Amino acid sequence: MTGAYFWRRVGYALLTLFVIMTLNFVIFRVMPGDPVSLILSPDFTPEVRQLLRERYGLDKPLWTQYLLYLKSMITFDFGRSFTTRQPVLGELLARLPNTLMLLGTSFVINVVVGVVLGIAMATRQGSRLETGVTGVSLFLNAMPSFFIGLLLLLTFGYFWPIFPIRGTMSVPPPTGFWPTVIDRIYHLVLPVTAVSLSGYGSWYLYTRNNVVGALGQDYVLTARAKGLTKREVLYRHAFRSVLPPIVTLIFLSLPGLITGAVITESIFSLYGIGRYLIDATLQQDYPVVQASFFVIALAVLICNLLADLVYGLVDPRIRLR
Amino acid sequence: MRRILTFVILLALLVSGSALAQGVEWGTRGPHVDEIILPIIMDQEAQIIALLRGDIHVLPGLAQPAHIQRLEAEPNVDITVSPGYHMFYLGINMRRPPLSDPVVRQALAHVIDREEIILSLFQGYMLPLAEFVPPASPFYNPDVDTYPYDPELAKQILDEAGYVMGPDGVRIDPNTGERMREMTIMTPTMEVAATSAMLGMMVAEAAQSIGLPIKAEPLDFNVIVDRISNEVDGGRNFDMYALAWSLGRFPTHLYTLFHSNFDVDGGDNTPGLRDPEYDALAEKVWTPRTYEDAFEAAYEAQAMLSELLPYIPLYSRPYMDAFRSDIVTGYVPHLGFGAASNAQDSIWTPLNIRLVNQERGGTIRWVLEQEPGNLNILVGTSAYDARIFGLVYGPGLIAPEPENNEDMPWEAERWEVGTWTTPEGNEGTKVTYYLRKDITWHDGVPFTAHDIKFTMDYLKEQQVPKYKAAWDNYSHAEVHDDYTITVYFDNVSYWHTYNVAGFLAKHIWEGVEKFDEFEPWKEPHPTVPGLTKMIGTGPFVFKEYVPGEYVRVERYEDFWAGLDR
Numbered sequence: 001m002t003g004a005y006f007w008r009r010v011g012y013a014l015l016t017l018f019v020i021m022t023l024n025f026v027i028f029r030v031m032p033g034d035p036v037s038l039i040l041s042p043d044f045t046p047e048v049r050q051l052l053r054e055r056y057g058l059d060k061p062l063w064t065q066y067l068l069y070l071k072s073m074i075t076f077d078f079g080r081s082f083t084t085r086q087p088v089l090g091e092l093l094a095r096l097p098n099t100l101m102l103l104g105t106s107f108v109i110n111v112v113v114g115v116v117l118g119i120a121m122a123t124r125q126g127s128r129l130e131t132g133v134t135g136v137s138l139f140l141n142a143m144p145s146f147f148i149g150l151l152l153l154l155t156f157g158y159f160w161p162i163f164p165i166r167g168t169m170s171v172p173p174p175t176g177f178w179p180t181v182i183d184r185i186y187h188l189v190l191p192v193t194a195v196s197l198s199g200y201g202s203w204y205l206y207t208r209n210n211v212v213g214a215l216g217q218d219y220v221l222t223a224r225a226k227g228l229t230k231r232e233v234l235y236r237h238a239f240r241s242v243l244p245p246i247v248t249l250i251f252l253s254l255p256g257l258i259t260g261a262v263i264t265e266s267i268f269s270l271y272g273i274g275r276y277l278i279d280a281t282l283q284q285d286y287p288v289v290q291a292s293f294f295v296i297a298l299a300v301l302i303c304n305l306l307a308d309l310v311y312g313l314v315d316p317r318i319r320l321r
Numbered sequence: 322m323r324r325i326l327t328f329v330i331l332l333a334l335l336v337s338g339s340a341l342a343q344g345v346e347w348g349t350r351g352p353h354v355d356e357i358i359l360p361i362i363m364d365q366e367a368q369i370i371a372l373l374r375g376d377i378h379v380l381p382g383l384a385q386p387a388h389i390q391r392l393e394a395e396p397n398v399d400i401t402v403s404p405g406y407h408m409f410y411l412g413i414n415m416r417r418p419p420l421s422d423p424v425v426r427q428a429l430a431h432v433i434d435r436e437e438i439i440l441s442l443f444q445g446y447m448l449p450l451a452e453f454v455p456p457a458s459p460f461y462n463p464d465v466d467t468y469p470y471d472p473e474l475a476k477q478i479l480d481e482a483g484y485v486m487g488p489d490g491v492r493i494d495p496n497t498g499e500r501m502r503e504m505t506i507m508t509p510t511m512e513v514a515a516t517s518a519m520l521g522m523m524v525a526e527a528a529q530s531i532g533l534p535i536k537a538e539p540l541d542f543n544v545i546v547d548r549i550s551n552e553v554d555g556g557r558n559f560d561m562y563a564l565a566w567s568l569g570r571f572p573t574h575l576y577t578l579f580h581s582n583f584d585v586d587g588g589d590n591t592p593g594l595r596d597p598e599y600d601a602l603a604e605k606v607w608t609p610r611t612y613e614d615a616f617e618a619a620y621e622a623q624a625m626l627s628e629l630l631p632y633i634p635l636y637s638r639p640y641m642d643a644f645r646s647d648i649v650t651g652y653v654p655h656l657g658f659g660a661a662s663n664a665q666d667s668i669w670t671p672l673n674i675r676l677v678n679q680e681r682g683g684t685i686r687w688v689l690e691q692e693p694g695n696l697n698i699l700v701g702t703s704a705y706d707a708r709i710f711g712l713v714y715g716p717g718l719i720a721p722e723p724e725n726n727e728d729m730p731w732e733a734e735r736w737e738v739g740t741w742t743t744p745e746g747n748e749g750t751k752v753t754y755y756l757r758k759d760i761t762w763h764d765g766v767p768f769t770a771h772d773i774k775f776t777m778d779y780l781k782e783q784q785v786p787k788y789k790a791a792w793d794n795y796s797h798a799e800v801h802d803d804y805t806i807t808v809y810f811d812n813v814s815y816w817h818t819y820n821v822a823g824f825l826a827k828h829i830w831e832g833v834e835k836f837d838e839f840e841p842w843k844e845p846h847p848t849v850p851g852l853t854k855m856i857g858t859g860p861f862v863f864k865e866y867v868p869g870e871y872v873r874v875e876r877y878e879d880f881w882a883g884l885d886r
Contacts (some may be wrong), residue, residue: 032547084694171871271869
């Protein structure tokens with residue numbers, strides 16, 4: 001990888017970020033209505049609406065609003081939510097740990113279970129076990145996550161009530177470090193299971209299909225002909241060749257960790273980013289949606305850049321110029 | 322049969338008043354419990370499960386028939402029903418022909434079968450509403466023309482007005498001599514509000530059956546609001562729409578929703594009603610000299626609206642709140658506010674609720690269905706913020722009692738309403754309040770007339786949008802002594818009596834420069850350990866809010882209406 005390549009990629013990323021920031025501003029302005037007109041109450045006279053518009057800075061010319069917006073994004077001073085009047089950055093940071101805990105844990109489980117199961121089943125192609133695992137994985141992958149979540153809620157929250165059904169801690173929470181850690185894990189079991197059950201399937205199918213494809217290649221046949229053990233053939237040759245796309249996929253999936261899982265967060269009452277973002281979008285809460293989409297765009301661009309760079313590291317055949 | 326029975330029960334409650342109908346005893350002293358924990362549970366299924374598990378004891382605001390029926394079948398769950406200040410209606414754009422013709426609106430009103438809508442879409446759990454003030458309000462006029470369901474009469478009205486049936490089943494507009502133009506009813510989409518979308522279809526089908534070419538048009542909620550609120554080329558871009566209003570205890574919406582002053586861009590007079598005679602009545606509702614004046618004007622205004630038909634009211638949603646009857650008792654259904662849905666307007670359940678077989682002490686778990694937005698009382702506007710405010714701040718100077726919403730002295734022992742002459746020579750309202758002398762803020766500082774004056778001055782100086790009704794016509798206040806204050810307004814309105822507030826502790830708020838950036842619940846109290854700057858004079862002390870998890874309040878030991886006082 002050359003320095004010129006790196007800086008060229010960074011330049012493209014910054015340009016893309018600027019376009020996204022501009023679109024982010026424009027899209028919410030061209031949507032019908034504004035955050036003030038969406039407040040429906042017979043007590044909300046046109047004068048009160050005007051008062052709020054002034055307070056939110058919506059009475060300023062659009063260009064002024066745009067410049068202020070760019071400044072706020074670049075300085076990470078995202079201002080206050082229109083609806084809650086809370087600092088947006090603080091709200092996002094407060095929600096991030098729960099979202100990362102839910103989606104990070106699920107992500108690791110999905111990748112590990114999906115990849116390991118994918119490799120294992122690729123070597124048992126056509127067996128009853130493989131057919132069964134593939135069928136179940138396809139079925140779960142096709143099930144909407146809200147359905148799995150509700151099913152878990154009913155089964156383990158009501159009929160066999162062994163798990164908590166809301167939040168990340170008991171009310172009131174236990175005291176002491178370990179009781180707190182155990183309480184947190186206990187509360188995460190159902191939501192993490194819901195996300196993992198509906199998410200591991202795609203990793204499993206991707207890995208399995210790629211490994212099956214690799215096992216039919218000439219270089220694998222050569223490796224077998226050389227007398228290598230089954231394990232060596234599988235991991236040093238077949239899996240090695242499917243590793244680059246999996247690593248790329250991992251990096252490309254990372255931004256998803258901060259976008260939140262709206263449905264799961266709602267079902268299990270988790271204080272996460274997904275629900276916050278959806279509510280803000282519906283209420284046209286400009287500071288929140290602009291900041292959130294900016295952070296997500298930034299994460300996507302950084303992860304894309306990393307994926308490009310890492311690709312060269314895991315696959316020596318690729319040279320980045 | 323069961324559905325019809327439910328419907329009849331709701332109607333019976335409507336007539337008799339919720340608290341009386343259920344034989345509830347309530348007291349003005351409390352609270353009985355030591356603590357209320359409000360766990361945040363957002364999903365409705367999870368709320369039901371939490372109630373059945375006993376994780377929560379109070380679940381306000383049941384709305385889905387399936388949930389109501391499921392909980393009704395539980396022997397340990399009690400559901401209270403209280404008619405609410407709620408109106409679901411069909412709004413009509415009176416600026417556009419042929420809807421500008423009252424005959425068309427009247428025919429449409431006659432072809433809508435409210436009871437069928439309620440039975441088929443809500444399984445009976447709504448109250449039919451044909452008036453412009455819900456029956457929960459004492460200002461409700463039961464004697465207005467309500468256009469009962471009668472399709473034959475609807476046809477006859479149209480025929481007599483010259484809207485004869487055309488060959489294709491669509492009536493001819495006598496003003497143009499051509500087929501009536503197609504009209505639409507905007508509703509939220511099936512995904513967002515299935516019952517509203519289906520209601521739109523039912524009304525459209527009924528209209529088509531008498532030759533009115535009306536179709537339902539489900540749209541994004543923001544698009545509906547934009548079209549009904551904002552003017553395009555001097556008009557508004559819609560024919561009809563189906564939405565709801567949450568109304569207040571007083572009928573001031575008869576002014577803000579229908580006076581011609583609000584037929585302006587962004588104003589809530591969406592139908593475009595412009596009638597000088599009605600305006601005069603609405604102004605009397607807005608600025609009555611006395612309660613009786615307001616009563617009389619509201620009655621007349623409703624009668625006139627039923628002739629003008631800018632809306633066709635459809636139904637009113639009662640508040641249905643669920644309680645674990647094997648764990649808690651003492652909940653008080655409040656006419657118009659419910660037993661647990663509106664703690665800011667109704668103090669009675671927080672004061673009276675207690676554990677079964679335990680007169681005092683213990684913890685109640687009362688769910689919060691959404692995250693509180695902001696616990697600064699000058700900023701927070703959601704129902705979930707309001708629930709916490711109700712517990713911490715209480716009802717204020719005057720409280721509505723639960724059976725008929727009559728005024729009850731609360732922090733003010735009595736009050737006198739009069740008039741004065743403003744420096745400009747106009748007549749204005751003045752209200753003198755005589756305060757109780759045993760009220761203290763949660764940090765022990767006495768609550769006095771100075772707090773009221775500070776609150777009113779602060780609201781006006783900071784132009785707090787949420788309380789514009791309170792400060793808009795506020796002139797000044799005169800503190801006679803620590804417990805007597807006269808508040809002056811620069812116009813005459815009996816409603817000013819209820820606009821005076823004293824919920825800001827002067828010793829906490831006087832240094833706050835930007836009210837909307839102040840986060841009193843996050844800042845520790847300057848002198849009292851264990852308290853925050855969110856202090857009130859209500860029955861419960863705010864202790865903690867853990868975002869995403871719960872809010873916790875504790876009984877205020879020195880509450881002036883406490884059981885030991």
